[in-house]
Amino acid sequence: MVRTVAELFDAVRAGAYGPDPAHERISLAFTTTQAVRHEGRARGYRNEVLSLRLDAALGSCAVEPGALPADALDDCVGATVADLLSHPLLPVRTAALDAYLAHVRPHTPGNGARPYPLAAGSSLSRSRARARAVVDLLPADSATPGEHLPVLVIGVVNSLLEQLRSRGRAYLPCDLKGGATEWGEPVLTDTAAQLERCGAVLASGMTLGNGTFQGLLDHAAETGKPLVMFAQTGSAVLPRFLGAGVSAVSAEPYPFFWLDGGPGIIHRYGGRS
Known part of the structure; x- marks a missing residue:
């Protein structure tokens, strides 16, 4: 079992998870940029994601909109996974690691994944459905160490906060961008300062791409x-x-729920069945 991100990179480089990454090449690299403001919501947001294709698998890493250099895609196309695991940009390294592991450990029941269907619908209805699936992975409040302490939510998604509110769960919204939630609550920016105040953590995978995971x-x-x-x-x-510290994961490989109004699926690991 790996206990640090660095250990996982080293294990993949050494071939511990399957084929030598020096012999696996990225065939396609692309970015997806999105702006959204759901009906009835006062605020919108933007997303940008780097995705790399390895055989049938896609690996992804979100970046701050406009932060990815224009030549990053050229660096990735045709490069080996081993090369990209040492790329100077952390989002590129993260997307390459994700693509390789999606290739050798796909989201199947045999690898521990439990499929969770998302019904067709509007972007808001699908956002809310995903939020229910994610929040269900938290233990009941009475089962949380530090009973009744708030959930630290890192990477503010208003549908997740809405779901916590509907269940009477207190939370601390935290995001590097700051600002305010849909309900006017200030968004905290110093994650480390909030860890001692919470009883559980609900965090975005973006923490991998910005080095805070x-x-x-x-x-x-x-x-x-x-x-x-x-x-x-x-x-x-x-x-x-x-x-090794993670208790549950809601895994959502590309294409994400916000790209399509049709039925979809996410994959859940750990947590409550």
């Missing part, structure tokens, strides 16, 4: 607090940390 993993491993990840970034990476 390891601190969350260490805290959860040391304290026993539940750490539930909702992952479009690193959907195949984060299940590798189950039992």
Whole structure:
């Protein structure tokens, strides 16, 4: 079992998970940019995601809109996974790791994944459906170490906050961008300062791509607090940390729920059945 992100990179480079990454080449690299404001919501947001294709698998890492250099895609196309695991940009390294692990450990029941269907519908209805699937992975409040302490939500998604509110769960919204939630609550920006105040952590896979995930993993491993990840970034990476601090993962490989109004699926690991 790996206990750090660095250990996982080293294990993949060494071929511990399957084929030598020096012999696996990325055939396609692309970015997806989205802007959305759901009906009835006062605020909108933007997403940008880098995705890399390895055979039939896709690996992804979200980035701040406009932050990815224009030549990053050229760096990726035709490169080996081994090359990209050492790329100077963390989002490229993360997407390459995700693509490789999605290739060798696809989201199947044999690899521990439980499929969760998302019905067709509007972007808002599908966002709410995903939020229910994610929040269901948190233990009941009475089963959380530090009973009745709030859930630290890292990567503010209003549908997740709405779902926590509907269940009477207190939360601390945290995001590097700051701002305010749909309900006017200030969004905190210093994650580390909030960890001691919470009883559980619900975090975006984007923490992999910005380098803050390891601190969350260490805290959860040391304290026993539940750490539930909702992952479009690193959907195949984060299940590798189950039992090492991560308690559950909602894995959502590309294409994401917001790209299509038809029926879809996410894959859940750990947590409540």
